[in-house]
Amino acid sequence: MEKIKLIETASDNAFILLQEGSKKPVTRNLTPGIQVYGEKLITIANVEYRFWDPFRSKLAAIMLKGSSVSIKKESAILYLGAANGTTASHVSDIASEGVVFAVEFSPRAMHDLIRVSIPRMNLIPILSDAMRPESYKNMVTLVDVIYQDVAQREQAVIALRNAKLFLKTDGILVLMIKSRSIDSTGEPEDVIDNEVKKLGGFFKVMELIELEPFHSDHVAVVAQRV
Numbered sequence: 001m002e003k004i005k006l007i008e009t010a011s012d013n014a015f016i017l018l019q020e021g022s023k024k025p026v027t028r029n030l031t032p033g034i035q036v037y038g039e040k041l042i043t044i045a046n047v048e049y050r051f052w053d054p055f056r057s058k059l060a061a062i063m064l065k066g067s068s069v070s071i072k073k074e075s076a077i078l079y080l081g082a083a084n085g086t087t088a089s090h091v092s093d094i095a096s097e098g099v100v101f102a103v104e105f106s107p108r109a110m111h112d113l114i115r116v117s118i119p120r121m122n123l124i125p126i127l128s129d130a131m132r133p134e135s136y137k138n139m140v141t142l143v144d145v146i147y148q149d150v151a152q153r154e155q156a157v158i159a160l161r162n163a164k165l166f167l168k169t170d171g172i173l174v175l176m177i178k179s180r181s182i183d184s185t186g187e188p189e190d191v192i193d194n195e196v197k198k199l200g201g202f203f204k205v206m207e208l209i210e211l212e213p214f215h216s217d218h219v220a221v222v223a224q225r226v
């Protein structure tokens with residue numbers, strides 16, 4: 001019989017599934033029987049899990065790389081750049097008893113995100129510009145985690161503006177940076193270094209994780225509000 005093993009990660013409801021020598025991230029499905037983007041489902045000991053593709057999701061990639069990012073089942077998360085809800089749906093699985101405020105400014109992506117959120121009571125789509133957090137101030141509570149994946153130039157500015165309004169002291173920022181989105185001419189290390197320096201004073205950087213081979217030119221910055 002095929003041997004399958006689930007290894008816990010630092011986050012609730014997120015596991016690494018060991019199967020035939022390969023390691024695959026999965027999350028416990030909050031909405032059993034429902035797929036979001038055609039991902040495979042697997043049932044182990046009467047619990048259904050969704051496969052989480054690290055090539056499609058940067059958060060899955062850092063989980064697979066052993067990041068210490070810890071999202072609890074009761075956590076409140078502010079997700080900036082939720083797109084059509086691929087990763088946001090897995091964050092909603094993880095924070096099964098918490099809440100995910102999912103900000104996205106593209107109406108087309110928001111259309112899909114709303115569809116994903118309908119059976120997920122903890123996923124709140126917000127059509128807004130993450131550069132202007134005061135525009136959603138009345139919809140978002142204080143949060144434990146800000147997850148930012150906006151592929152924009154002003155990464156640090158967006159993170160700081162949102163953290164000042166919404167992130168609890170000791171709260172965690174997970175920032176996905178693509179050096180070429182910030183500056184296509186500079187050396188990637190310098191560009192990322194420069195952006196990380198802008199977080200200093202407000203955040204203590206805890207991890208810098210390169211996302212190769214899953215996402216080229218990307219680095220994940222994990223930092224704690226001080």
Ligand SMILES: C[S@@+](CC[C@H](N)C(=O)[O-])C[C@H]1O[C@@H](n2cnc3c(N)ncnc32)[C@H](O)[C@@H]1O
Nearest residue numbers: 081082083086087104105106129130131149150
């Ligand atoms: C790389 S994609 C996000 C992928 C998504 N995080 C996932 O893993 O499924 C970046 C998204 O950020 C959105 N975005 C870019 N700038 C934004 C802004 N200022 N406010 C809100 N959303 C923004 C884009 O429309 C796009 O959907």
